Amino acid sequence: MNIIVCVKQVPDTSEVRINPETNTLVREGVPSIINPYDLHALEAALLIKEKTGAKVTVITMGPPQAEDALREAISMGADDVRLISDRAFAGADTWATSHALYKAIEKLGYDIILCGKQAIDGDTAQVGPEVAEFLNIPHIAYIRKIEDVSDKAIKVQRLMDDGYDVVESSLPVLLTVVKELNTPRFPSLKGKMAAKKAVITKMDMNDIGAEAGNVGLKGSPTQVKNIFAPQSKADRKMIEGSVEDQVEALIRELRGLKCV
């Protein structure tokens, strides 16, 4: 069995701040990490590998530095990795990103594809399902438990707003996973050694066989028109004075709102 795990290298967005004077992002010193949800996808793949002897290949699309994410994946136990990287991929939205991943995955062979439910920098949750559509395979999103896996089928629990569904699918299938699924392992010492020595195989636009009009900015239907900081409320009222005064004033306002 072949399992492919798609990961994304993202800035640790919990470290990103806005500079209040310029209304721009302060990214200085912000570390890059593997998207946290993707670690749960990798852990799920490694657990299936332990049970069935499947081969786990981790892929990422990104700039040359995304190699670090792949080395981390090897240290956790991935058998093989591919870095999908080409200048022509820059500026890709979810459509163009999914298209490139699909082209690469087609070349690799697969029974199960695992992705995090979304990336913490974009939060779109689109790439997984789009890859499945391009590959013309079924997908199940928001997996919180894998109940059963065989060579031909899989049974999982899908998280919904008001509970969960138990869903079966034939293989091949793509799954996107939530954090409740498992706890990602730490890299082993042996894994770290392997990661250090590993030669990272790259795939560029020619290798994956994509056309320029379907990748990167050119292949992207959406464009960012502008970015801006959220606007302030004009009618804000600051409550000042001693703590006693502030609390008294707040209670008066709450009374006015018939909250007390």
Place this chain on the structure above:
Amino acid sequence: MRIVVNIERCTGCGQCVESCPFTSIEIKDGKAFINEYCQLCRACMSVCPEGAIIEIMEEGDVVEADLSAYKGVWVFAEQRDGMVVSVAYELLGAGRRLADELKTELSAVLLGSSEDQAKELIKWGADRVYHCNDAIFDKFNDEPYSQMLVNLIKTHKPEIVLAGATPIGRSFIPRVAAKVRTGLTADCTALEIDKDSGNLLQIRPAFGGNIMATILCPNHRPQIATVRPRVMKRGEYNASRKGEVVPVSASGITGRTKVIDTIKEASECMVNLQEAEVIVAGGRGLSKPEGFKMLEELAELLGGAVGASRAAVDEGWVAYSHQVGQTGKTVCPKIYIACGISGAVQHLVGMQSSDIIIAINKNPEAPIFNVATYGIVGDVYEIVPLLIKKLKEAKA
């Protein structure tokens, strides 16, 4: 297209370096240089005092396509257990406004459910409802849902399609966008029509929810967007509104997944959070898990529920089910009391449509004060205990 620096104009001031969300600009030999990390967001172009950063077109860039065949605004009306869910009515409110502005019709798509439910959609603002009551849609499976919506889009060519950013919408709508080769913008917090081009301006939080972005889909149709529940207001209900229900056949629709069981697991606090009239929420400023005990007490006195920022949840002080924001729940209570929450956009988008926002924070510069109705600069651990004490006295 590429973003490049006109080095004759560049003074090497470095403002672009600071503005770049992707750290893709470096100063080399006193001039700015844009490296391969550039995601073409154009943030640098607006800060450059010299106008030295420009975008250039490259061979093969799409300039214009004929989009005039695409007309009308659509809303995907999601159903669970046969009942249309609340976000569908909210989307009809938003869709009606967009359709009126574009002087076009508003249609809804209902897969599964009953004709009665389809007729309700008309009363909430739809001119037409494409309804397929085939049993294949009773339970949610991605492939039948996406195949059906793709077929309808290809046949009727709408210019805009809106869907709820629910587990269902977020799961199958991307397949639709992939198949019809068009753009999809997730979790929009505002939708407007660009007066000049007629394009849909899709506004959403970006870069981890730290800033807002306006997204366009200028050369492909339909323009598809998902909107989270409780972000848009419902339109007006008019029991005498007229419209047509168009029955649609599901012939040829198939799927390879099967829902074999559905387990309801109503988490109480989740329900309470979205229905509460008062929410008392805590963030990193509480600095310890005990702070939430205090907030619980206050929430109880006010008959409300407890919310939290992602920071507090990540610290493990409170369960994820309390999280409000981009990656948590969207809420709009009458009163939202933010205690020790700085107000990252990620959090603001989940609560800024609350009627009254009361912010308590030590830092007068905290962005939460930008959206607050009432602001108190002070120590949460001084203000809240006194507030609790006085509220108890008033009750006694």
